[in-house]
Amino acid sequence: MTSVDEPVRPDRRLPDAARTRSDILEAATGEFARAGYDGARVEEIAARTRTTKRMIYYYFGGKKQLFAAVLERAYGALHGVEELLDVGHLDPVTAVRRLAEVTFDHHERHPDLVRLVGIENIHGGEHLAAARRFGRIDAPGLATLREILDAGRESGVFTADVDAVDLHAMISAFCFYRVAGRHTFGALFDRDLTAPARRDHYRAMLADMVIAYLKG
Amino acid sequence: MTSVDEPVRPDRRLPDAARTRSDILEAATGEFARAGYDGARVEEIAARTRTTKRMIYYYFGGKKQLFAAVLERAYGALHGVEELLDVGHLDPVTAVRRLAEVTFDHHERHPDLVRLVGIENIHGGEHLAAARRFGRIDAPGLATLREILDAGRESGVFTADVDAVDLHAMISAFCFYRVAGRHTFGALFDRDLTAPARRDHYRAMLADMVIAYLKG
DNA sequence: GTCTATAGATAGATAGAC
Protein backbone atom coordinates (compact mmCIF):
# COMPACT_ATOMS: atom_id res chain seq x y z
CA MET A 1 0.00 0.00 0.00
CA THR A 2 1.26 3.45 -0.88
CA SER A 3 0.02 6.14 1.46
CA VAL A 4 0.51 9.89 1.30
CA ASP A 5 2.70 10.12 4.37
CA GLU A 6 5.01 7.35 3.21
CA PRO A 7 8.22 8.79 1.76
CA VAL A 8 8.49 8.24 -1.99
CA ARG A 9 11.65 6.25 -2.56
CA PRO A 10 13.17 6.11 -6.06
CA ASP A 11 11.86 2.62 -6.76
CA ARG A 12 8.48 3.37 -5.29
CA ARG A 13 7.24 5.98 -7.69
CA LEU A 14 4.61 3.60 -8.94
CA PRO A 15 1.88 1.83 -7.00
CA ASP A 16 2.97 -1.71 -6.15
CA ALA A 17 0.93 -3.49 -8.78
CA ALA A 18 2.08 -1.19 -11.57
CA ARG A 19 5.65 -1.43 -10.38
CA THR A 20 5.55 -5.22 -10.33
CA ARG A 21 4.08 -5.26 -13.82
CA SER A 22 6.76 -2.87 -14.99
CA ASP A 23 9.52 -4.93 -13.36
CA ILE A 24 8.29 -8.07 -15.05
CA LEU A 25 8.12 -6.35 -18.43
CA GLU A 26 11.65 -5.05 -18.03
CA ALA A 27 13.02 -8.47 -17.14
CA ALA A 28 10.99 -10.17 -19.86
CA THR A 29 12.29 -7.75 -22.48
CA GLY A 30 15.84 -8.79 -21.69
CA GLU A 31 15.13 -12.49 -21.57
CA PHE A 32 13.06 -12.62 -24.77
CA ALA A 33 15.67 -10.53 -26.56
CA ARG A 34 18.40 -12.84 -25.31
CA ALA A 35 16.93 -16.16 -26.32
CA GLY A 36 13.96 -15.67 -28.63
CA TYR A 37 10.38 -16.57 -27.84
CA ASP A 38 10.75 -20.31 -27.42
CA GLY A 39 14.24 -20.04 -25.98
CA ALA A 40 13.12 -17.63 -23.26
CA ARG A 41 12.39 -19.17 -19.86
CA VAL A 42 9.57 -17.88 -17.69
CA GLU A 43 11.59 -19.16 -14.74
CA GLU A 44 14.51 -16.96 -15.77
CA ILE A 45 12.28 -13.93 -16.16
CA ALA A 46 10.97 -14.44 -12.65
CA ALA A 47 14.49 -14.81 -11.32
CA ARG A 48 15.35 -11.38 -12.73
CA THR A 49 12.53 -9.71 -10.81
CA ARG A 50 11.72 -9.23 -7.15
CA THR A 51 8.66 -11.38 -7.69
CA THR A 52 7.93 -15.00 -8.60
CA LYS A 53 6.91 -17.02 -11.60
CA ARG A 54 3.44 -17.38 -10.23
CA MET A 55 2.93 -13.63 -10.42
CA ILE A 56 3.78 -13.54 -14.09
CA TYR A 57 0.85 -15.83 -14.75
CA TYR A 58 -1.25 -13.82 -12.34
CA TYR A 59 -0.55 -10.53 -14.10
CA PHE A 60 -0.24 -11.55 -17.72
CA GLY A 61 -1.98 -14.90 -18.08
CA GLY A 62 0.79 -16.68 -19.90
CA LYS A 63 4.02 -16.51 -21.84
CA LYS A 64 2.30 -15.50 -25.06
CA GLN A 65 0.48 -12.55 -23.56
CA LEU A 66 3.64 -11.52 -21.75
CA PHE A 67 5.54 -11.36 -25.01
CA ALA A 68 2.75 -9.33 -26.60
CA ALA A 69 2.93 -6.85 -23.71
CA VAL A 70 6.70 -6.63 -24.05
CA LEU A 71 6.38 -5.82 -27.75
CA GLU A 72 3.72 -3.21 -27.19
CA ARG A 73 5.88 -1.49 -24.60
CA ALA A 74 8.95 -1.52 -26.86
CA TYR A 75 7.06 0.05 -29.75
CA GLY A 76 5.60 2.63 -27.41
CA ALA A 77 9.12 3.76 -26.49
CA LEU A 78 10.12 4.09 -30.13
CA HIS A 79 7.10 6.15 -31.00
CA GLY A 80 7.60 8.34 -27.98
CA VAL A 81 10.93 9.38 -29.45
CA GLU A 82 9.33 10.13 -32.79
CA GLU A 83 6.73 12.34 -31.17
CA LEU A 84 9.38 14.50 -29.57
CA LEU A 85 10.94 15.15 -32.93
CA ASP A 86 10.37 18.75 -34.02
CA VAL A 87 11.60 19.43 -37.53
CA GLY A 88 8.92 21.84 -38.72
CA HIS A 89 11.29 24.78 -38.74
CA LEU A 90 14.02 23.04 -40.78
CA ASP A 91 14.49 22.94 -44.54
CA PRO A 92 13.44 19.60 -46.07
CA VAL A 93 16.97 18.27 -46.61
CA THR A 94 18.04 18.95 -43.05
CA ALA A 95 14.73 17.68 -41.74
CA VAL A 96 14.93 14.34 -43.50
CA ARG A 97 18.52 14.00 -42.33
CA ARG A 98 17.43 14.59 -38.74
CA LEU A 99 14.62 12.05 -39.04
CA ALA A 100 16.99 9.42 -40.43
CA GLU A 101 19.47 10.14 -37.65
CA VAL A 102 16.88 9.90 -34.91
CA THR A 103 15.70 6.56 -36.29
CA PHE A 104 19.29 5.39 -36.52
CA ASP A 105 20.08 6.47 -32.96
CA HIS A 106 17.06 4.76 -31.53
CA HIS A 107 18.01 1.44 -33.10
CA GLU A 108 21.57 1.99 -31.92
CA ARG A 109 20.46 2.64 -28.36
CA HIS A 110 17.87 -0.11 -28.18
CA PRO A 111 19.24 -3.31 -29.69
CA ASP A 112 16.73 -5.22 -27.56
CA LEU A 113 13.85 -3.64 -29.45
CA VAL A 114 15.47 -4.63 -32.73
CA ARG A 115 15.89 -8.20 -31.53
CA LEU A 116 12.28 -8.35 -30.34
CA VAL A 117 11.06 -7.15 -33.71
CA GLY A 118 13.16 -9.81 -35.40
CA ILE A 119 11.75 -12.47 -33.09
CA GLU A 120 8.21 -11.31 -33.64
CA ASN A 121 8.68 -11.59 -37.38
CA ILE A 122 9.92 -15.15 -37.02
CA HIS A 123 6.54 -15.85 -35.47
CA GLY A 124 4.58 -14.16 -38.20
CA GLY A 125 3.63 -11.04 -36.28
CA GLU A 126 0.90 -12.82 -34.34
CA HIS A 127 1.61 -11.17 -30.98
CA LEU A 128 1.69 -7.68 -32.43
CA ALA A 129 -1.63 -8.32 -34.13
CA ALA A 130 -3.01 -9.41 -30.75
CA ALA A 131 -1.63 -6.31 -29.04
CA ARG A 132 -3.16 -4.06 -31.67
CA ARG A 133 -6.59 -5.44 -31.01
CA PHE A 134 -6.53 -3.71 -27.63
CA GLY A 135 -4.65 -0.46 -28.13
CA ARG A 136 -3.57 1.09 -31.37
CA ILE A 137 0.16 1.39 -31.92
CA ASP A 138 0.79 4.35 -34.13
CA ALA A 139 4.01 5.62 -35.60
CA PRO A 140 3.93 9.41 -35.45
CA GLY A 141 7.22 9.57 -37.35
CA LEU A 142 5.42 8.66 -40.53
CA ALA A 143 3.23 11.75 -40.49
CA THR A 144 6.34 13.89 -39.99
CA LEU A 145 8.04 12.22 -42.93
CA ARG A 146 5.01 12.84 -45.11
CA GLU A 147 5.12 16.56 -44.32
CA ILE A 148 8.83 16.77 -45.07
CA LEU A 149 8.42 15.05 -48.41
CA ASP A 150 5.56 17.36 -49.39
CA ALA A 151 7.58 20.44 -48.48
CA GLY A 152 10.61 19.13 -50.37
CA ARG A 153 8.62 18.44 -53.50
CA GLU A 154 6.94 21.84 -53.39
CA SER A 155 10.22 23.69 -53.03
CA GLY A 156 11.71 21.54 -55.78
CA VAL A 157 14.69 20.13 -53.85
CA PHE A 158 13.24 16.62 -53.99
CA THR A 159 12.71 15.48 -57.55
CA ALA A 160 11.93 11.83 -56.90
CA ASP A 161 8.26 11.09 -56.31
CA VAL A 162 8.63 8.88 -53.27
CA ASP A 163 5.96 7.48 -51.04
CA ALA A 164 6.47 8.18 -47.32
CA VAL A 165 5.82 4.59 -46.26
CA ASP A 166 8.34 3.27 -48.79
CA LEU A 167 10.99 5.72 -47.68
CA HIS A 168 10.34 4.83 -44.08
CA ALA A 169 10.85 1.18 -45.01
CA MET A 170 14.16 2.06 -46.62
CA ILE A 171 15.39 3.94 -43.56
CA SER A 172 14.17 1.24 -41.19
CA ALA A 173 15.80 -1.45 -43.30
CA PHE A 174 19.26 0.00 -42.89
CA CYS A 175 18.85 0.69 -39.17
CA PHE A 176 17.34 -2.72 -38.57
CA TYR A 177 19.85 -4.75 -40.54
CA ARG A 178 22.86 -3.08 -39.00
CA VAL A 179 21.76 -4.42 -35.61
CA ALA A 180 19.66 -7.49 -36.49
CA GLY A 181 22.09 -8.85 -39.06
CA ARG A 182 25.37 -7.95 -37.44
CA HIS A 183 26.34 -11.46 -36.34
CA THR A 184 26.02 -13.19 -39.69
CA PHE A 185 27.35 -10.17 -41.54
CA GLY A 186 30.30 -9.98 -39.21
CA ALA A 187 31.03 -13.68 -39.59
CA LEU A 188 30.94 -13.53 -43.37
CA PHE A 189 32.62 -10.21 -44.07
CA ASP A 190 34.67 -9.73 -40.97
CA ARG A 191 33.14 -6.34 -40.29
CA ASP A 192 31.28 -5.28 -37.17
CA LEU A 193 28.45 -3.04 -38.36
CA THR A 194 27.86 -1.89 -34.79
CA ALA A 195 31.44 -1.00 -33.86
CA PRO A 196 31.35 2.35 -31.99
CA ALA A 197 34.19 3.66 -34.15
CA ARG A 198 32.05 3.27 -37.26
CA ARG A 199 28.77 4.51 -35.82
CA ASP A 200 29.00 8.06 -37.14
CA HIS A 201 30.15 6.77 -40.49
CA TYR A 202 27.06 4.60 -40.90
CA ARG A 203 24.71 7.27 -39.62
CA ALA A 204 26.03 9.71 -42.22
CA MET A 205 25.94 7.02 -44.89
CA LEU A 206 22.23 6.41 -44.28
CA ALA A 207 21.35 10.10 -44.42
CA ASP A 208 23.50 10.66 -47.53
CA MET A 209 21.84 7.76 -49.26
CA VAL A 210 18.32 8.96 -48.49
CA ILE A 211 19.05 12.49 -49.61
CA ALA A 212 20.83 11.40 -52.78
CA TYR A 213 17.81 9.27 -53.60
CA LEU A 214 15.34 12.08 -52.97
CA LYS A 215 17.31 14.50 -55.11
CA GLY A 216 17.12 11.95 -57.91
CA MET B 1 22.70 -49.88 -52.93
CA THR B 2 22.90 -48.23 -56.31
CA SER B 3 24.24 -50.48 -59.03
CA VAL B 4 25.02 -49.72 -62.66
CA ASP B 5 22.21 -51.81 -64.08
CA GLU B 6 19.60 -50.25 -61.83
CA PRO B 7 17.64 -47.60 -63.72
CA VAL B 8 18.30 -44.10 -62.46
CA ARG B 9 14.98 -42.73 -61.25
CA PRO B 10 14.56 -38.98 -60.72
CA ASP B 11 14.83 -39.25 -56.95
CA ARG B 12 17.74 -41.63 -57.12
CA ARG B 13 20.39 -39.45 -58.69
CA LEU B 14 22.35 -39.43 -55.47
CA PRO B 15 23.75 -42.39 -53.55
CA ASP B 16 21.42 -43.36 -50.72
CA ALA B 17 23.40 -41.81 -47.89
CA ALA B 18 23.82 -38.48 -49.68
CA ARG B 19 20.20 -38.48 -50.69
CA THR B 20 19.05 -39.12 -47.13
CA ARG B 21 21.30 -36.32 -45.87
CA SER B 22 19.93 -34.03 -48.52
CA ASP B 23 16.34 -34.97 -47.71
CA ILE B 24 16.91 -34.23 -44.06
CA LEU B 25 18.50 -30.86 -44.82
CA GLU B 26 15.60 -29.92 -47.05
CA ALA B 27 13.03 -30.81 -44.41
CA ALA B 28 15.05 -29.17 -41.64
CA THR B 29 15.31 -25.93 -43.64
CA GLY B 30 11.55 -25.68 -43.78
CA GLU B 31 10.98 -26.56 -40.14
CA PHE B 32 13.66 -24.24 -38.74
CA ALA B 33 12.43 -21.42 -40.98
CA ARG B 34 8.88 -22.05 -39.81
CA ALA B 35 9.43 -22.05 -36.07
CA GLY B 36 12.90 -20.79 -35.21
CA TYR B 37 15.66 -22.83 -33.63
CA ASP B 38 14.01 -23.63 -30.31
CA GLY B 39 10.56 -23.80 -31.82
CA ALA B 40 11.62 -26.36 -34.42
CA ARG B 41 10.91 -30.00 -33.58
CA VAL B 42 13.28 -32.76 -34.57
CA GLU B 43 10.26 -35.05 -34.60
CA GLU B 44 8.58 -32.82 -37.17
CA ILE B 45 11.69 -32.74 -39.35
CA ALA B 46 11.78 -36.53 -39.34
CA ALA B 47 8.11 -36.70 -40.24
CA ARG B 48 8.81 -34.60 -43.33
CA THR B 49 11.40 -37.06 -44.60
CA ARG B 50 11.33 -40.67 -45.72
CA THR B 51 13.57 -41.49 -42.78
CA THR B 52 13.33 -41.40 -38.99
CA LYS B 53 14.38 -39.20 -36.13
CA ARG B 54 17.09 -41.64 -35.19
CA MET B 55 18.81 -41.07 -38.54
CA ILE B 56 18.99 -37.34 -37.98
CA TYR B 57 21.15 -37.99 -34.93
CA TYR B 58 23.05 -40.66 -36.82
CA TYR B 59 23.92 -38.29 -39.68
CA PHE B 60 24.26 -34.97 -37.95
CA GLY B 61 24.91 -35.67 -34.29
CA GLY B 62 22.28 -33.35 -32.91
CA LYS B 63 19.90 -30.48 -33.43
CA LYS B 64 22.62 -27.85 -33.18
CA GLN B 65 24.83 -29.41 -35.82
CA LEU B 66 21.81 -29.95 -38.04
CA PHE B 67 20.97 -26.27 -37.90
CA ALA B 68 24.58 -25.38 -38.69
CA ALA B 69 24.46 -27.66 -41.74
CA VAL B 70 21.17 -26.10 -42.85
CA LEU B 71 22.71 -22.63 -42.67
CA GLU B 72 25.82 -23.64 -44.54
CA ARG B 73 23.72 -25.12 -47.32
CA ALA B 74 21.52 -22.02 -47.56
CA TYR B 75 24.52 -19.70 -47.86
CA GLY B 76 26.04 -22.02 -50.43
CA ALA B 77 22.98 -21.59 -52.62
CA LEU B 78 23.15 -17.80 -52.36
CA HIS B 79 26.78 -17.69 -53.27
CA GLY B 80 26.25 -20.05 -56.14
CA VAL B 81 23.96 -17.46 -57.67
CA GLU B 82 26.53 -14.74 -57.18
CA GLU B 83 29.18 -16.79 -58.92
CA LEU B 84 27.04 -17.14 -62.01
CA LEU B 85 26.74 -13.39 -62.26
CA ASP B 86 28.72 -12.07 -65.22
CA VAL B 87 28.75 -8.29 -65.37
CA GLY B 88 32.30 -7.71 -66.61
CA HIS B 89 31.09 -6.51 -69.99
CA LEU B 90 28.59 -3.97 -68.63
CA ASP B 91 29.12 -0.32 -67.78
CA PRO B 92 29.40 0.31 -64.01
CA VAL B 93 25.92 1.76 -63.58
CA THR B 94 24.22 -1.12 -65.34
CA ALA B 95 26.48 -3.60 -63.59
CA VAL B 96 25.66 -2.35 -60.09
CA ARG B 97 21.99 -2.33 -61.00
CA ARG B 98 22.22 -5.95 -62.11
CA LEU B 99 24.00 -6.93 -58.91
CA ALA B 100 21.38 -5.24 -56.76
CA GLU B 101 18.61 -6.92 -58.75
CA VAL B 102 20.17 -10.37 -58.45
CA THR B 103 20.52 -9.93 -54.69
CA PHE B 104 16.94 -8.70 -54.51
CA ASP B 105 15.63 -11.62 -56.56
CA HIS B 106 17.44 -14.19 -54.48
CA HIS B 107 15.91 -12.86 -51.27
CA GLU B 108 12.55 -12.75 -53.00
CA ARG B 109 12.84 -16.34 -54.15
CA HIS B 110 14.22 -17.74 -50.91
CA PRO B 111 12.36 -16.32 -47.93
CA ASP B 112 13.44 -19.39 -45.98
CA LEU B 113 17.07 -18.33 -46.25
CA VAL B 114 16.15 -14.89 -44.99
CA ARG B 115 14.31 -16.38 -42.04
CA LEU B 116 17.20 -18.68 -41.23
CA VAL B 117 19.60 -15.75 -41.23
CA GLY B 118 17.29 -13.86 -38.91
CA ILE B 119 17.08 -16.85 -36.59
CA GLU B 120 20.83 -17.33 -36.61
CA ASN B 121 21.30 -13.70 -35.61
CA ILE B 122 18.94 -14.16 -32.67
CA HIS B 123 21.38 -16.79 -31.50
CA GLY B 124 24.45 -14.63 -31.94
CA GLY B 125 25.80 -16.30 -35.05
CA GLU B 126 27.17 -19.27 -33.13
CA HIS B 127 26.17 -21.94 -35.63
CA LEU B 128 27.60 -20.03 -38.58
CA ALA B 129 30.86 -19.63 -36.71
CA ALA B 130 30.87 -23.39 -36.11
CA ALA B 131 30.17 -24.10 -39.78
CA ARG B 132 32.99 -21.82 -40.87
CA ARG B 133 35.48 -23.73 -38.80
CA PHE B 134 35.09 -26.64 -41.24
CA GLY B 135 34.60 -25.10 -44.64
CA ARG B 136 34.93 -21.48 -45.59
CA ILE B 137 31.80 -19.73 -46.73
CA ASP B 138 32.77 -17.07 -49.18
CA ALA B 139 30.64 -14.47 -50.87
CA PRO B 140 31.90 -14.12 -54.45
CA GLY B 141 29.48 -11.26 -55.02
CA LEU B 142 31.67 -9.01 -52.93
CA ALA B 143 34.65 -9.32 -55.27
CA THR B 144 32.37 -8.49 -58.19
CA LEU B 145 31.07 -5.41 -56.40
CA ARG B 146 34.60 -4.28 -55.69
CA GLU B 147 35.50 -4.45 -59.38
CA ILE B 148 32.40 -2.54 -60.39
CA LEU B 149 33.13 0.23 -57.89
CA ASP B 150 36.72 0.53 -59.06
CA ALA B 151 35.66 0.76 -62.67
CA GLY B 152 33.00 3.34 -61.84
CA ARG B 153 35.40 5.54 -59.93
CA GLU B 154 38.00 5.35 -62.67
CA SER B 155 35.54 6.34 -65.37
CA GLY B 156 34.22 9.10 -63.13
CA VAL B 157 30.54 8.06 -63.03
CA PHE B 158 30.74 7.24 -59.34
CA THR B 159 31.80 10.23 -57.32
CA ALA B 160 31.16 8.85 -53.81
CA ASP B 161 34.09 7.02 -52.31
CA VAL B 162 32.22 3.99 -51.05
CA ASP B 163 33.59 0.82 -49.54
CA ALA B 164 32.36 -2.38 -51.19
CA VAL B 165 31.50 -4.08 -47.89
CA ASP B 166 29.46 -1.07 -46.75
CA LEU B 167 27.56 -0.91 -50.01
CA HIS B 168 26.91 -4.62 -49.84
CA ALA B 169 25.51 -4.09 -46.35
CA MET B 170 23.20 -1.40 -47.67
CA ILE B 171 21.89 -3.59 -50.47
CA SER B 172 21.49 -6.58 -48.17
CA ALA B 173 19.70 -4.46 -45.60
CA PHE B 174 16.93 -3.51 -47.97
CA CYS B 175 16.53 -7.03 -49.38
CA PHE B 176 16.62 -8.56 -45.92
CA TYR B 177 14.21 -6.18 -44.24
CA ARG B 178 11.61 -6.42 -46.96
CA VAL B 179 11.27 -10.13 -46.19
CA ALA B 180 12.41 -10.42 -42.55
CA GLY B 181 10.45 -7.42 -41.33
CA ARG B 182 7.35 -7.74 -43.42
CA HIS B 183 5.04 -8.95 -40.66
CA THR B 184 5.66 -6.16 -38.17
CA PHE B 185 5.93 -3.56 -40.92
CA GLY B 186 2.68 -4.77 -42.43
CA ALA B 187 0.93 -4.70 -39.07
CA LEU B 188 2.08 -1.16 -38.31
CA PHE B 189 1.82 0.51 -41.69
CA ASP B 190 -0.72 -1.67 -43.42
CA ARG B 191 1.59 -2.33 -46.34
CA ASP B 192 2.79 -5.71 -47.56
CA LEU B 193 6.39 -5.20 -48.64
CA THR B 194 6.35 -8.57 -50.37
CA ALA B 195 3.14 -8.15 -52.36
CA PRO B 196 3.80 -9.46 -55.90
CA ALA B 197 2.23 -6.34 -57.40
CA ARG B 198 4.88 -4.18 -55.74
CA ARG B 199 7.86 -6.40 -56.37
CA ASP B 200 9.16 -4.60 -59.45
CA HIS B 201 8.60 -1.26 -57.77
CA TYR B 202 10.81 -2.18 -54.81
CA ARG B 203 13.47 -3.77 -57.00
CA ALA B 204 13.75 -0.59 -59.03
CA MET B 205 13.68 1.50 -55.86
CA LEU B 206 16.67 -0.34 -54.45
CA ALA B 207 18.71 0.01 -57.63
CA ASP B 208 17.78 3.68 -58.02
CA MET B 209 18.81 4.37 -54.45
CA VAL B 210 22.17 2.68 -54.81
CA ILE B 211 22.96 4.43 -58.07
CA ALA B 212 21.85 7.83 -56.78
CA TYR B 213 24.10 7.33 -53.78
CA LEU B 214 27.10 6.33 -55.89
CA LYS B 215 26.66 9.29 -58.19
CA GLY B 216 26.77 11.50 -55.12
C1' DG C 1 21.87 -48.17 -41.80
C1' DT C 2 17.30 -48.44 -40.02
C1' DC C 3 13.63 -49.21 -36.84
C1' DT C 4 10.80 -49.10 -31.99
C1' DA C 5 10.67 -47.83 -27.55
C1' DT C 6 12.12 -45.16 -23.91
C1' DA C 7 15.20 -42.63 -20.92
C1' DG C 8 16.16 -38.27 -18.78
C1' DA C 9 15.64 -33.54 -18.39
C1' DT C 10 12.99 -29.53 -18.31
C1' DA C 11 9.49 -26.55 -19.72
C1' DG C 12 4.89 -23.96 -19.01
C1' DA C 13 1.29 -23.82 -16.11
C1' DT C 14 -1.41 -24.44 -11.72
C1' DA C 15 -3.08 -25.97 -6.87
C1' DG C 16 -3.68 -24.40 -2.60
C1' DA C 17 -2.06 -22.34 1.78
C1' DC C 18 -1.58 -17.84 3.75
Added chain:
DNA sequence: GTCTATCTATCTATAGAC
Protein backbone atom coordinates in the same frame (compact mmCIF):
# COMPACT_ATOMS: atom_id res chain seq x y z
C1' DG D 1 -1.38 -10.58 -3.83
C1' DT D 2 2.28 -13.75 -2.81
C1' DC D 3 4.61 -17.99 -1.77
C1' DT D 4 6.14 -23.30 -2.26
C1' DA D 5 5.50 -27.44 -4.29
C1' DT D 6 4.11 -29.99 -8.04
C1' DC D 7 1.51 -31.65 -12.22
C1' DT D 8 1.51 -32.73 -16.93
C1' DA D 9 3.27 -32.48 -21.29
C1' DT D 10 6.89 -32.58 -24.32
C1' DC D 11 11.40 -32.38 -26.10
C1' DT D 12 16.15 -33.96 -27.19
C1' DA D 13 18.68 -37.76 -27.24
C1' DT D 14 19.84 -42.72 -26.98
C1' DA D 15 19.61 -47.89 -26.11
C1' DG D 16 19.31 -51.93 -28.41
C1' DA D 17 17.32 -55.21 -31.76
C1' DC D 18 17.78 -56.34 -36.61
